[in-house]
Amino acid sequence: MSDMEKTEFRLPEGIPAGGRGPESSVDATQQVADRDMEVNLRPKSLDEFIGQPKVRNQLDLVLSGARKRNVTPDHVLLSGPPGLGKTTMAMIIAQEMGSSLRMTSGPALERAGDLAAMLSNLMEGDVLFIDEIHRIARPAEEMLYMAMEDFRIDVIVGKGPGATSIPLEIAPFTLVGATTRSGMLTGPLRDRFGFTAQMEFYDTADLTRVVVRAARILGVGIDDDAAAEIASRSRGTPRIANRLLRRVRDYAEVHGDGHVTLAAAQAALVVFDVDEMGLDRLDRAVLSALIHGHGGGPVGVSTLAIAVGEEPSTVEEVCEPYLVRAGMVARTGRGRVATALAWQHLGLTPPPDAPGQHAV
Known part of the structure; x- marks a missing residue:
């Protein structure tokens, strides 16, 4: 058996498909086990998903059109930095279409046979997330x-001159691909996706809503200004916001x-x-190594990595x-430079030649 992961996504018990209706309301007093944390914090529908308004609206059109025509949706490519909700969006696509989600990752598909085994087990309408x-x-x-194009694969049986290609029909499915480096995708693969979405970093207002929603699910009472404080330190990333909320919850319970x-x-x-x-x-x-050790730069990444004891x-x-x-580091042809x-x-006074000095 290959080492790829096969997962069928199902909602937790008590939450109906689509996450709509009074039955899907969350009891604020219910404590969620840490091992189920990520699953329970993930939105279950496009209506629940906070932020990314352009992507949500576009995806809603794609899925609604497919439902009206009673066909599988076009293949979807989601790109963007880690932690913005690409995996969650794939789960939502399967949930909105009422189908199963099979999950794997690019590094796990080392051989064509690994992919053939997964594709041959798909049912009609399934969503395959890579x-x-x-x-x-x-x-x-x-x-x-x-x-992706013909819903067919060719399986090679045998080796050498006696090898035979056997065509194998597969059920129509929707491929959802996620990437943090869209520039590394080959042209032929990128062109076969019918819908491409770029996930953007969140602003503080949307992240505050993410924190408030997560606190409600976790049964944590939180003030509005505290939620905004956590959101403002979350680097525009919901995953980081949820992680910081859990650590703040620990502090509030202990102290x-x-x-x-x-x-x-x-x-x-x-x-x-x-x-x-x-x-x-x-x-x-x-930043300290760049400024205190190298006068603000320019300095190479490898040198910085050695200074802080990490890999480049x-x-x-x-x-x-x-x-x-x-806006704290500028990349130049000679290396990295600390800005004003x-x-x-x-807590230092920037030199006159520091990038951004006049702006500050």
Whole structure:
């Protein structure tokens, strides 16, 4: 048996399909086990999904049109940074269409046979979700072309001159691909998706709604200003907002009555090394190495990684994207440079030649 994951998505007991109606209301006093946390915090329908209004409206048209024609929806490609809801959106697509969801990931599809085994087990209308689809092996990707277009695959039996190609019909399905690096997708694969959506970072207002909704599901009382404080430090990412809420809940239960106030939220985030800009210990270590160790740069990623004791890939993929988006680090041809905002964030006076000095 291959090592790929096959998961059929089903709603928790007591919640009807689509998540609509009075039966789907959440009891604020019910405590949710941590092992079921992610499943219970995920929205179950497009109406419940917070943020991404453009993607939601476009996807609603795609799914509504498919339901009216009684056909499987076009294949869907979801791209964007981690934690914005791509997996949740795939679950919602299956739920809205009343079908099963099969889940796997690109790295798990190392051979064409792995993909053939999964495709041959699909039922009509099923949704196949492939996370990190840009990392799928080339032989499996080439098999996927025919499956997406013609709902057919060719299975090779035997080796050498005696090998025989056997065509195998597969049930019509909808492929939902998710990628954090859309630029790494090959042209032929990208062109076979009927609908492509780019997930954007959330603003503080939408993230506050995410925090309030999650607190209600977790049975945590929270003040509006405390929810806004957590949202403002969540890097525009719902996954981070939910994680910070759980840690603030722990602090409020240990050091108080469990109700999350603004003071409790701020004190908890100090304990967990998340500052007012959403930077954690590693982010500040990178800025400190860049400014204190190299005068603000320019300096290469490998040098920064050695200074903070991390792998270059960690600095480049985990820290740098947010630091660049927050306007604290600038990427140049000679290396990374600390902006005036980075100097000020560390309580220092930026030099005259620091990027963004005049803007600040």
